[in-house]
Amino acid sequence: MTDKRTITVTVNGASHTKEVPVRITLADFIRYELGLTGTHLGCEHGVCGACTILLDGQSARSCLMLAVQADGRDVLTVEGIAPGPDTLHPLQEAFRDNHGLQCGFCTPGMLTTLLEFLRDNPDPTEQEVRVAISGNLCRCTGYQGIVLAALDAAKRMKAARA
């Protein structure tokens, strides 16, 4: 009973048409069918936040969606955040400069989550940042560097817009 479907999904601006088993998650589609292993899988039941992607600009846990549900939709993964191969996004620069990561496992989910958050709330308080990343588990940093990075990124992104 391997039901399959052909789907077309835009990922980081590129359109992909693939035949996939209907039961595979969007996360596994991104990692195994497209080879984009930047999206990490920690818990596979919607608790750790590492697999967060943007679906039509809104954050979602890619382990809690079927790949077939993304048919016709636009997905952004961590690989699509930087403006070019040699340039980092200000959010990524802020993570690098503020020790916003150590092992890097949670980082893709943190970046996608914060990308949506800072778009909707460009001038957040520390408390708002902490609530925004409350669905993303980090076991290295104690979150301090991540919070600092998010606040710093807000400043950098504001300066970039000015």
Place this chain on the structure above:
Amino acid sequence: MKPPAFQYHDPKTLAEAVGLLSTLDNAKLLAGGQSLMPMLNMRFVLPDHVIDLNRVEGLSGIKESGGALEIGAMTRQRDLEFSDLVKAKCPLLHLAIMHIGHRQTRNRGTIGGSLCHLDPAAELVSVAMAHDATVTVAGPNGTREIAFADFPAGYLTPAIELNEIVTTIRIPLWPAGHKAAFIEFARRHGDFAIVSAAALLQIDNGKIARASLTVGGVAVAPVRAAEVENAITGQAPSSELFAKACESCRSFEAMADIHASAEYRQHLAAVLSRRALEKAAGLADNAPWNRAH
């Protein structure tokens, strides 16, 4: 942790969805997926068919009609969170939404999915109970309405037939100027509440004209504290009144699990009920527990 094999169906109309649900054996409806997908990944459920409601037309939307909010079952929690209509007319729903999971899950999770999953601690279930909501379901023989007091049939079990789909939630509105508070006790922000309390108060000329108090996370489904509601109606709101009345919450039938004993849940039921009423009545503005989260 991968979902088991199943056949996938994505109907475009409600009639098509009802038809599939009526004819397929061992089928599960997929709404926002924030409960069903983990259950599939962990193989707690093994459906032969998954019927995805995400492409069904006309199941989402928020509108005011005849003194009530009518909310489509597939309306995302995110859309409720950012709805000016909800914020202005149904403050309890707005307050409760902010406690549901995280932004990533609210972007996908739906009100109908939450009500049908019927987690004992689910915020939307408490709001529906507090507001005496009505649930409309569609089946092969047409639609019917269920009063929310009759909706929970047991733990994680709504009182709907296997071939019925929840289509609309109708939330009767309280008069403009009524007070609302939603508080919960959880280990971490966004976790399932161990116990939650939802309070609605209508205060006229310094007296409580109408009260609604709902406690979630204690019994298999949220319960209305009718004894407290009766005790405080007609009285002038005060911390002493609320503290005395809420003692009756200690006699609720309570679940025990790895997170808390039954006795602890009963204790929290009394404390959080008092705090929710105090907060709604504006008596707790300086309380240490009453910070913006």
